[in-house]
């Protein structure tokens with residue numbers, strides 16, 4: 096802990112312990128909106144496998160497969176060389192596997208294999224280690240092993256066996272690998288590009304000390320594989336740095352459920368403990384709008400189960416009407432998913448606009464589904480360089496986020 100304190104203190108930070116949260120990162124100076132609080136390289140990382148990506152820079156174009164292991168891709172010799180020390184060992188291990196078994200090597204398995212290989216290389220002094228760049232930090236990570244259900248434990252045990260099969264180290268401890276999988280699940284971060292598209296997963300020693308808030312004062316972004324934590328508001332000296340682990344646009348019930356299932360804690364941030372009306376909040380964020388365009392009311396199911404009643408003007412919206420619009424949206428979304436191809440922007444824009452139109456008819460103006468559709472449109476419009484329309488959609492998403500802040 097003392098070594099860790101020394102490593103962060105020059106950056107205006109301190110590590111502390113809170114009884115209800117465990118370790119946390121505190122500020123020892125003021126940070127202002129936009130200011131970088133922390134930058135850190137991953138201890139280990141891997142690209143995801145939805146599309147092939149370079150192991151060095153996560154690029155998805157002009158790739159060549161490693162001819163030996165046939166698992167890892169590179170965009171060129173620069174990335175291949177930069178990754179070589181670690182991949183040399185990984186390559187030998189993966190090449191030993193039967194072809195069929197290699198298909199089971201998911202990004203999570205690779206991340207674990209790399210964690211062990213990096214530890215070995217640092218122990219043998221083939222690569223340098225420092226307080227914030229050594230395997231010692233893994234020991235201090237929370238694992239929540241005791242909170243896992245039997246199904247999850249069996250899965251981690253199976254994954255640990257595969258790691259054992261790949262590494263073939265006789266002294267390896269299977270229980271420790273399974274526990275490390277549990278640690279990765281609540282401490283690793285999804286690496287995204289600047290438009291928040293997921294590219295891979297990485298474990299960042301100091302970033303993994305930062306706790307969650309549904310009203311965070313900082314945001315975690317990525318510049319390539321480097322993590323950057325920036326202040327989103329003034330953070331006074333002595334305050335706890337917090338980021339959002341999950342999508343915070345959701346209702347309190349949805350957020351609490353996700354945090355409990357994935358991170359095993361009950362959030363007590365100002366948004367969660369505020370005396371809120373959870374039924375009204377869910378009805379606005381996840382429910383339907385009043386049939387009357389001029390009314391801004393939210394709907395609740397009526398007692399006779401005929402449909403949904405507007406809580407402002409009392410108008411009934413029938414179950415059949417809601418069902419019809421929901422199935423139209425589902426049909427377009429299914430078609431969109433089926434025919435989604437990277438170059439087909441025009442078609443995607445037209446499909447999402449149809450979904451938006453139906454959602455405007457069905458959902459409350461602050462609905463999360465509507466906001467998500469607009470965010471999708473914003474991303475595609477930026478991809479095709481239609482900046483004017485992208486800006487218009489960007490403006491449409493802002494009130495939803497402002498509302499979250501104002502409601503607290």
Ligand SMILES: C[S@@+](CC[C@H](N)C(=O)[O-])C[C@H]1O[C@@H](n2cnc3c(N)ncnc32)[C@H](O)[C@@H]1O
Nearest residue numbers: 116117118237281282303304305306307358360
């Ligand atoms: C990435 S770690 C954060 C650092 C952690 N506190 C530690 O001691 O290493 C995530 C874990 O921290 C705890 N945690 C994070 N945010 C919390 C919060 N707002 N309230 C309570 N516990 C929290 C949970 O146990 C969660 O699974």
